[in-house]
Amino acid sequence: MNEYLTGRKLYGNNLEIDLIKKWYEEESEAYANIDHKGKTPSEYSYHNLNIVHGFSKLPAKRFNKVLGFGAARGYEIEPIIESIEHLIIVEPSEQLISKAIKHIIPEYVKPTPEGKLNFEDRTFDLITCFGTLHHIPNVGFVLSEMIRVLKPDGFLLLREPVQSMGDWRAPRPGLTKNERGIPLNFFETLFSSQPVEVISRSFCFSLTTHIKKVFGRLFQKPLQFYKPYVLFDKFISGILKFNLKYHPTKRIDRIAPNSVFYVLKKK
Secondary structure, eight states: OHHHHTTSSOTTTTOOHHHHHHHHHHHTTHHIIIIITTOOOSOOOOHHHHHHHTGGGSOSSOEEEEEEETOTTSGGGGGGGGGEEEEEEEOOOSSSOOSOBTTBOOEEEOOOTTOOOOSOTTOEEEEEEESOGGGOSOHHHHHHHHHHTEEEEEEEEEEEEOSOOSOTTSOOTTSOSSOOOOOHHHHHHHHHTTTEEEEEEEEEOSSHHHHHHHHGGGOSSOGGGSHHHHHHHHHHHHHHGGGOOSSOOSTGGGSSOSEEEEEEEEO
């Protein structure tokens, strides 16, 4: 187990198919039941975070086909919705579905437990994947599938926690049974072997939990809702990335970015 807690290997990445299916069944509605409980949230709080770290890096163009992997109700797509012709959302939950996102009627597709994307090679101009992969067992295969269905010169926007999120062998309040962070070196190694160029790699959520505990009551909305905070957090996360450890056990080890944001372009 030590090789997983140190981040040398990603837990769940090489499971047998029966265990992958079991993981899928346990996670398919788990996030919806914890975070939303079937209710529609009044506001999506990550727009500025996704714009600063991701959407602002994209060229000013129209995207014919866009895939939102684990995009649920599709709120994360709203900042660029006017530039999209067709949107497909891969989403397991029956609770997290939208009939329309502004003028776009999304097409929903259920993921396969093994992670195979049932699309032709070079289908999508843009893929977004925000906070989804850490719920999935075979991350390496799923990422390779996303890159496969991405067109040359297409973009993949990816945001994931790069800390362990605690010891997943025991229940953790507010978290699903199987979710765990993904070690930064896992991404770096995988992308170096795939036909992608890293356009941008930035970090976020360095001191957010600590600031929320001390000053949270002064803010009406989550900290990431506010663009000045997102810019501050990006700056301080860039400074503190040297202290990033996958499974921090000391307080000082927690003074580091929690998540990474990649903008990738297919070669």
